[in-house]
Amino acid sequence: MTEKCPFQFDLMNPMTHHEKLPFEAFATLRQQCPVSYQSGAPEFGGDFWAITRREDLDFVSKHPDKFSSSANLAHPSPGGTDPESLEIMRQLIINMDPPDHIKYRRVVSNAFTPKAVEALAPIMREFARSIVDKVAARGECEFVSEVAAEMPLFVICALMEMPAEKRQKFASLVDTMIGMDDPELDVSAEDGQLAAAEIFGIAMELAASHKANPQGGTIIDALLNGVVEGEALDEFQFCTFFLILIAGAVETTRTATSQGMRLLIEHPEQHQMLIDNPALIPDAVEEILRFYPPFIHMQRTAMEDITVGGMAIRKGDMVKLFYPSVNHEAEVFGDDAEVFDITRTQRMADLKNQHRTFGVGQHFCIGSHLARKELCIMFAEIVPRLRNPKLAGAPHNLVSNFIPGIKSMNITFDPEQ
Numbered sequence: 173m174t175e176k177c178p179f180q181f182d183l184m185n186p187m188t189h190h191e192k193l194p195f196e197a198f199a200t201l202r203q204q205c206p207v208s209y210q211s212g213a214p215e216f217g218g219d220f221w222a223i224t225r226r227e228d229l230d231f232v233s234k235h236p237d238k239f240s241s242s243a244n245l246a247h248p249s250p251g252g253t254d255p256e257s258l259e260i261m262r263q264l265i266i267n268m269d270p271p272d273h274i275k276y277r278r279v280v281s282n283a284f285t286p287k288a289v290e291a292l293a294p295i296m297r298e299f300a301r302s303i304v305d306k307v308a309a310r311g312e313c314e315f316v317s318e319v320a321a322e323m324p325l326f327v328i329c330a331l332m333e334m335p336a337e338k339r340q341k342f343a344s345l346v347d348t349m350i351g352m353d354d355p356e357l358d359v360s361a362e363d364g365q366l367a368a369a370e371i372f373g374i375a376m377e378l379a380a381s382h383k384a385n386p387q388g389g390t391i392i393d394a395l396l397n398g399v400v401e402g403e404a405l406d407e408f409q410f411c412t413f414f415l416i417l418i419a420g421a422v423e424t425t426r427t428a429t430s431q432g433m434r435l436l437i438e439h440p441e442q443h444q445m446l447i448d449n450p451a452l453i454p455d456a457v458e459e460i461l462r463f464y465p466p467f468i469h470m471q472r473t474a475m476e477d478i479t480v481g482g483m484a485i486r487k488g489d490m491v492k493l494f495y496p497s498v499n500h501e502a503e504v505f506g507d508d509a510e511v512f513d514i515t516r517t518q519r520m521a522d523l524k525n526q527h528r529t530f531g532v533g534q535h536f537c538i539g540s541h542l543a544r545k546e547l548c549i550m551f552a553e554i555v556p557r558l559r560n561p562k563l564a565g566a567p568h569n570l571v572s573n574f575i576p577g578i579k580s581m582n583i584t585f586d587p588e589q
């Protein structure tokens with residue numbers, strides 16, 4: 173029996189992360205026991221090793237042969253870990269190990285060339301303008317549904333050539349699929365799985381309509397023409413790619429936009445700096461991503477007995493990588509690591525390579541360029557137009573140990589004339 177760490181913070185309890193991410197608990201763990209054995213509820217895989225320092229997170233992430241993403245999946249999957257669901261989830265590249273992972277990743281990365289992403293920028297700008305147009309004169313809005321949720325959904329629909337009339341239905345299916353561990357949303361594991369199945373159906377229709385009317389150079393085209401070991405992706409593989417793109421793309425970017433807005437509202441002097449100097453927006457986006465990462469953790473399973481950070485991890489143990497913790501490490505980011513500061517890049521020019529919001533190693537996020545672009549375009553539109561923003565009540569947060577999402581956030585601002 174592995175001895176539990178004396179510092180226990182109930183990190184798998186979604187309520188631990190509900191009000192705000194538990195930065196104090198992470199600081200204690202980094203100082204007292206950076207690799208610590210923690211209690212975890214059975215539905216989240218039971219007890220686990222919590223990795224809270226960057227050096228150890230990098231080691232685990234860069235050794236997929238020793239720490240599997242496939243054995244128990246890379247993400248928590250409450251209620252979805254029966255053998256059949258596990259088998260399906262293992263078809264997502266995020267849950268693959270080498271050598272399969274390397275082969276499939278090539279197909280997806282070929283689809284996400286900087287050129288393909290850049291080609292979307294003009295319509296993303298137009299769309300950002302139309303999102304803000306809808307609320308700017310009102311002087312108030314529910315920021316999450318009316319602003320933050322719109323862009324990521326639009327982008328994934330554009331990437332996947334989804335007809336406009338399907339978008340709303342698709343949005344609610346995505347919410348159901350993602351909201352499984354939030355008791356308030358009252359979504360059962362079965363509902364979540366049904367939503368995933370319906371999304372599969374939509375993906376099949378999109379594939380069929382693309383095949384009937386193919387356009388070269390698009391992401392869906394690259395996926396459908398993707399070849400692994402001389403074989404084209406079959407329909408099932410295409411649909412699983414589609415699912416991971418949605419899961420990866422929608423809730424994360426929405427969370428970064430909502431949390432970013434909250435941070436700017438709570439730091440009006442930094443908001444003003446962006447109004448005075450919009451060139452700082454990419455720096456602000458990077459600091460938002462560092463300070464409040466949209467994934468709380470990913471997980472791995474040890475494939476052998478191995479020592480990490482001086483602790484003896486045994487084959488089969490679950491290891492969880494806590495991104496908010498490593499992003500607040502004073503040894504990496506300095507004594508003000510716990511401070512939100514959009515000018516941080518002036519002291520740390522390569523901030524984007526120092527934080528681990530997009531992971532590191534073989535599974536490094538394929539959508540990082542796209543996410544950054546979306547965020548920069550959104551804040552470039554929001555900051556100068558929604559002036560003097562304030563919270564109209566406390567934000568209503570998602571209950572999750574995986575994504576620190578905001579479900580709704582009413583704000584006010586100066587109405588645009």
Ligand code: HEM
Binds near residue numbers: 280416470534540543
């Ligand atoms: C702010 C937004 C985003 C954040 C914070 C984020 C974060 C991450 C992280 C931490 C991983 C690594 C998982 C691991 O090591 O187990 C990852 C992987 C991945 N992300 Fe993202 N992501 C974001 C946006 C996107 C977007 C927009 C897309 C696609 C359009 C995307 C697609 C993927 C895919 C396909 C993987 C799996 C890569 C692999 O397994 O090789 N992500 N993401």
